[in-house]
Amino acid sequence: MSVGTPRGLASSGQKPITEIPHPLSAAEESLSPGPDVSISSGGDKDLELTNGTLVENSSPASASSTSTSALLSRLQVEDNFEADAADLYATTETRDLFVTVDDPKKHVSTMETYITYRVSTKTTRIEFDLPEYSVRRRYQDFDWLRVKLEETQPTNLIPPLPEKFVMKGVVDRFSEEFVETRMKALDKFLKRVADHPVLSFNPHLNAFLTAKDLNKRQGLALLTKMGESVKHVAGGYKLRARPPEFNAMGEYLDTFSQKLGTIDRIAQRILREQSEYLTELREYASVYSSWAGSEEELQRPLEGVAGCVTTCCGALEDLSENMSQDFLPVLREYVLYTETMKNVLRKRDQSQAEYEGRLEAAVLRKQEDRTPMPLEVEKCQDKMECFNADLKADWERWQCNKRQDFKQLLIGMADKNINYYEKCQTAWESLVTVLQDKQTEDKTRKRPTRQQISTAELCSCSPVGQIEGGV
Amino acid sequence: MIMADSGSSEEAAVIGNTDITSTESENNIINTMVERGTSLLKKMEISVAEAEKRTGKNTVNMQETYTVYLIEIRQAESATEGGTPAAPDTLWRRYSEFELLRTYLLVTYPYIIIPPLPEKRAEFVWHKLSADNLDPDFVERRRVGLENFLLRVASHPVLSNDNIFFHFLTEEKGWREAVLDTGFQDKVDSRLKSLSAMLRVKSPDRRFTALKQYSDELNAVVSQLLRVRARVADRLYGVYKVHGNYGRVFSEWSAIEKEMGDGLQSAGHHMDTYAASIDDILEEEEHYADQLKEYLFYTDAVRSVCRKHELMQYELEMASQDLAYKKQQKEELVTGTVRIFSLKGMTSKLFGSESQEQRESRLSALEQSIEEGIEAVMEKNTECRDFVRAAWEDIERFKEQKDKDLREALISYAIMQISMCKKGIQVWSNAKECFNKM
Numbered sequence: 001m002s003v004g005t006p007r008g009l010a011s012s013g014q015k016p017i018t019e020i021p022h023p024l025s026a027a028e029e030s031l032s033p034g035p036d037v038s039i040s041s042g043g044d045k046d047l048e049l050t051n052g053t054l055v056e057n058s059s060p061a062s063a064s065s066t067s068t069s070a071l072l073s074r075l076q077v078e079d080n081f082e083a084d085a086a087d088l089y090a091t092t093e094t095r096d097l098f099v100t101v102d103d104p105k106k107h108v109s110t111m112e113t114y115i116t117y118r119v120s121t122k123t124t125r126i127e128f129d130l131p132e133y134s135v136r137r138r139y140q141d142f143d144w145l146r147v148k149l150e151e152t153q154p155t156n157l158i159p160p161l162p163e164k165f166v167m168k169g170v171v172d173r174f175s176e177e178f179v180e181t182r183m184k185a186l187d188k189f190l191k192r193v194a195d196h197p198v199l200s201f202n203p204h205l206n207a208f209l210t211a212k213d214l215n216k217r218q219g220l221a222l223l224t225k226m227g228e229s230v231k232h233v234a235g236g237y238k239l240r241a242r243p244p245e246f247n248a249m250g251e252y253l254d255t256f257s258q259k260l261g262t263i264d265r266i267a268q269r270i271l272r273e274q275s276e277y278l279t280e281l282r283e284y285a286s287v288y289s290s291w292a293g294s295e296e297e298l299q300r301p302l303e304g305v306a307g308c309v310t311t312c313c314g315a316l317e318d319l320s321e322n323m324s325q326d327f328l329p330v331l332r333e334y335v336l337y338t339e340t341m342k343n344v345l346r347k348r349d350q351s352q353a354e355y356e357g358r359l360e361a362a363v364l365r366k367q368e369d370r371t372p373m374p375l376e377v378e379k380c381q382d383k384m385e386c387f388n389a390d391l392k393a394d395w396e397r398w399q400c401n402k403r404q405d406f407k408q409l410l411i412g413m414a415d416k417n418i419n420y421y422e423k424c425q426t427a428w429e430s431l432v433t434v435l436q437d438k439q440t441e442d443k444t445r446k447r448p449t450r451q452q453i454s455t456a457e458l459c460s461c462s463p464v465g466q467i468e469g470g471v
Numbered sequence: 472m473i474m475a476d477s478g479s480s481e482e483a484a485v486i487g488n489t490d491i492t493s494t495e496s497e498n499n500i501i502n503t504m505v506e507r508g509t510s511l512l513k514k515m516e517i518s519v520a521e522a523e524k525r526t527g528k529n530t531v532n533m534q535e536t537y538t539v540y541l542i543e544i545r546q547a548e549s550a551t552e553g554g555t556p557a558a559p560d561t562l563w564r565r566y567s568e569f570e571l572l573r574t575y576l577l578v579t580y581p582y583i584i585i586p587p588l589p590e591k592r593a594e595f596v597w598h599k600l601s602a603d604n605l606d607p608d609f610v611e612r613r614r615v616g617l618e619n620f621l622l623r624v625a626s627h628p629v630l631s632n633d634n635i636f637f638h639f640l641t642e643e644k645g646w647r648e649a650v651l652d653t654g655f656q657d658k659v660d661s662r663l664k665s666l667s668a669m670l671r672v673k674s675p676d677r678r679f680t681a682l683k684q685y686s687d688e689l690n691a692v693v694s695q696l697l698r699v700r701a702r703v704a705d706r707l708y709g710v711y712k713v714h715g716n717y718g719r720v721f722s723e724w725s726a727i728e729k730e731m732g733d734g735l736q737s738a739g740h741h742m743d744t745y746a747a748s749i750d751d752i753l754e755e756e757e758h759y760a761d762q763l764k765e766y767l768f769y770t771d772a773v774r775s776v777c778r779k780h781e782l783m784q785y786e787l788e789m790a791s792q793d794l795a796y797k798k799q800q801k802e803e804l805v806t807g808t809v810r811i812f813s814l815k816g817m818t819s820k821l822f823g824s825e826s827q828e829q830r831e832s833r834l835s836a837l838e839q840s841i842e843e844g845i846e847a848v849m850e851k852n853t854e855c856r857d858f859v860r861a862a863w864e865d866i867e868r869f870k871e872q873k874d875k876d877l878r879e880a881l882i883s884y885a886i887m888q889i890s891m892c893k894k895g896i897q898v899w900s901n902a903k904e905c906f907n908k909m
Binding site for chain 1: 685688689692693695696699700702703705706707709710713714716717720723724727730731734738874877878879881882884885886888889892893895896899900902903906907909
C-alpha cells in the first residue's frame with residue numbers, strides 16, 4: 001500500500017531518512033481504501049484515463065492530488081497497465097519502478113553449478129540512467145542485497161527471502177518445481193522492495209538492478225564495520241517497558257505465527273490424506289476395469305465408471321500439487337516475514353532501551369553538575385522516535401499486504417477446490433448421460449421373446465452322454 | 472416375460488435428467504419389479520415397514536434380544552370408492568424365518584436362481600460404520616434388504632405362485648409348521664451333498680460351465696470392489712474431517728484480526744460444514760454397496776443351480792453307464808463270451824458252467840434290470856432336460872435383470888458423486904465469498 005508519493009520527492013534526490021517527509025503524514029486525510037483500489041483486478045474503471053482527464057472516483061487518495069505531476073504519473077502507470085494487471089503489489093497509481101524475476105538458467109562451471117535468474121527493470125526514475133535494465137542474478141546476489149538493506153535501513157522491515165540452505169539429498173536444488181517456487185519467492189521479494197517508498201531508493205538496490213557485475217567485496221567490508229556498530233549499540237541496555245502499541249504488535253505476531261504454523265500442519269495433513277485417498281482411488285478404478293472384462297452389456301458402463309474415477313484421480317493430483325506448490329510456500333514465507341518483523345521490533349526495543357539508558361545517566365549527571373542535556377541523548381531520542389515512526393508505517397504496510405496476500409491465498413485455495421469438484425462433476429455428468437441414453441435405447445429396442453430364446457438354446461444343447469430310450 | 476413398454480412419463484423422467492436423486496434411481500428398480508406384474512403383485516403391495524427389538528427365551532431357554540420386522544400387505548386394488556384405503560394386513564417375522572423361507576425355496580426350486588437375503592452380519596465395513604447387528608443403521612439397511620427380497624420373490628414368474636411364500640406373507644402363526652410339513656428338509660441333505668461333492672462329469676454342459684465360471688469371476692471381482700470401496704470411503708472420510716481443523720484455527724485467528732476477522736470466522740464455519748457433510752455422503756453410498764452385495768450373494772445362488780445341474784448330469788451319466796454295463800452282461804451271457812470280468816464267469820470256469828435253468832433265470836433277471844434301467848435313464852433324461860430348460864429360462868431372465876439393475880446402480884452411484892461434487896462446490900464457493908470479504 002502506498003499513499004500517493006508525490007513525484008517531487010523522487011526528483012529531489014536521495015535524502016537522509018530523517019528529512020524525507022513521512023509517507024503517512026502527507027496524506028493523512030486520504031484514507032486509502034486499500035486493496036479495493038488495487039489494479040490487480042484488470043479493468044478497474046476508476047483508473048482508465050484514456051484521454052487524460054481526471055475521472056470522479058471513489059478513491060480519496062487520487063481525488064486529493066490534482067496536481068499535474070500526479071496526473072502525469074497516473075498516465076505513466078497507464079502505459080504499463082497491462083503488465084500490472086496480475087501484479088498484487090501494484091496498489092499505487094504512482095509507481096515508477098517495475099521489476100520482474102524470471103527465466104531461470106542453470107550454469108555449470110568447474111567449481112560449482114548454480115541457477116541464475118533474469119532480473120528485468122523498467123523505470124522512469126532519474127536515479128536510473130536507463131529506462132530499462134536486464135541483468136542476471138543468482139540467489140547469493142539476492143542475499144547480498146537483503147543484507148545490505150538491513151544494514152543501511154535498520155529501522156525498516158525488510159521482506160524475507162526464501163530459505164537459503166536446502167538439505168542436499170532431501171530436496172533437489174535443480175528440479176523444476178524447486179526452482180519455480182524459489183523464483184516466485186525471489187520475484188515477490190524484489191517487488192516488495194521496489195514497492196517500498198523508502199527501500200526502493202536504496203543505492204544498493206540500484207546497484208543490484210543495474211550493475212553488470214556486483215561488486216561485493218566492497219559490501220563485505222562495510223558489513224563488518226556495520227556489524228560492530230550494531231553490537232556496540234545493543235550492548236548493555238535493558239528495556240523498561242514497551243509502549244502498548246508495540247506490545248500489541250508483539251503479541252499479535254506471536255499469535256499470528258502460531259496460527260500460521262497450525263495452518264501449515266493442517267495443510268500438510270490434508271495433503272497426506274489426499275495422497276492415501278488417491279492411492280485407493282486408483283485401485284478402485286482398476287477393479288471396475290477388470291470387472292468390465294467379464295461383462296458384455298455392462299462392459300461399457302463399467303469402463304465408463306473406471307474412466308470417471310481415473311479422471312477424478314487426475315483432478316485430485318492437480319489439486320494436491322497446487323496446494324504444495326502455491327499454498328504452502330506462501331504460508332511459510334509469511335512465517336519468515338513474521339520472524340523478520342519480530343526482529344525489527346526487538347531492534348526498536350534496543351533503540352528505546354539505549355535512549356532511556358543514556359537519558360537516565362544524563363539526568364543523574366545533570367543533577368550532579370548541571371551540564372546541559374548532551375547532544376548524544378537527543379540524537380538517541382531522535383533515532384528512537386524515527387524508528388518508532390518507521391516501524392508504525394511499515395507495520396501498516398505489512399498489515400495491508402498481509403491482508404491482501406492471505407485474501408489472495410485463501411481465495412486461490414477455494415478456487416482450486418471448486419475447480420477440482422467441477423472437473424469431477426463434469427466427468428460424472430457425461431457418464432450419466434451416456435448411461436441413461438443407453439437405457440432408453442434398450443427400452444425401445446425390439447428383443448426376442450423368452451420363448452424364442454429357450455427353443456433356440458434347446459437346439460444347441462450339447463449331448464448328454466449315452467441316452468437310451470425315446471427322446 | 473418382456474417388460475411392457477411403459478408409458479412415456481417414466482422415460483421423460485429419465486432422459487437427460489441428471490437431477491434425479493439416487494433414491495429415485497433405486498426406486499426405478501423396485502418399480503421395474505412391480506411392473507413385471509406377476510399375478511401376486513397385481514393383488515397386493517408388499518412392504519417391510521418397521522423393525523422392532525424384542526426379547527424372549529430361545530430354544531435353550533436363554534434370554535436373547537432379536538429384531539422382528541413388520542410385513543405389510545396392502546390390497547393393490549386400493550381404495551374403496553370414496554372411502555379411506557383399507558388398513559394393511561400386517562405380521563411380524565424374524566430374520567431366521569426369512570432364512571427358513573429361503574431354504575425352502577432353494578430346495579423346492581433347484582432350477583431357479585433364488586434371490587438372496589441381506590447379510591446376516593455387516594461385512595465390508597469402513598471404519599465408522601458399525602458392525603453391530605443391533606445398530607439402528609444396520610437394522611434399517613437390513614429392513615430395506617428384506618423388503619427387496621420379498622419383492623424379488625413376489626415378482627418372479629415361478630416363485631410368486633408358491634403357496635408357502637403366500638402364507639409367509641399372510642399367516643403369522645402356524646407358518647413354521649406348514650413349511651416343515653412339506654418335508655423339504657429331506658431334500659436338504661441331498662442338496663448339501665450336491666454342493667460339496669466333487670463330481671466328475673464326463674461331458675459337461677458347456678453353457679453351465681461357462682456360467683459357473685462367470686459366476687465365480689463376478690463373485691471375486693465384486694468382493695474386491697466392495698473391499699476397495701470401503702477403503703476409499705475411509706480415506707475420503709479422513710480428507711473431509713481434517714478440513715474441520717481449518718474451522719477452529721480460522722476462528723482463533725479471526726480473534727486477533729480487525730478487518731479480516733469476520734471473513735475468516737464465517738469461512739471457518741463453512742469449513743466445519745464441509746467436514747460434517749461427509750457423514751451423509753458416505754451413508755448414502757452404503758445403498759450402492761448394498762446393491763452390489765445383493766448381486767454378490769446372487770452369485771452363490773447361481774453357483775448352486777449349476778451344481779444341481781452337475782449332480783443331475785452325473786446321476787444321468789451313472790444311470791446310463793449302469794445300463795450299458797448291464798446290457799453288456801446280457802450279451803455275454805447270451806453269446807457265452809466273457810469280455811467283462813465277473814466273479815460268476817470265473818467261478819463257472821473253475822467249477823464248470825451253470826445249468827441251462829440257472830442261465831435262463833439269470834438272463835431274465837438281467838432283462839428285468841435292463842428294463843428298469845432304461846426307464847430310469849429315460850426318467851433322468853427327461854428330468855435333466857426339464858431342468859435345463861427351466862433353468863436356462865430363469866438364467867436368461869436373471870441375466871437381463873442383473874444387467875438392468877447394475878446399470879441402474881451405476882447410474883445412481885454416478886448421481887451420488889455428482890451430488891457430492893455439487894455440495895463441495897457450494898461450500899467452497901461460500902468460503903470463497905467469505906474470503907472475498909476479508
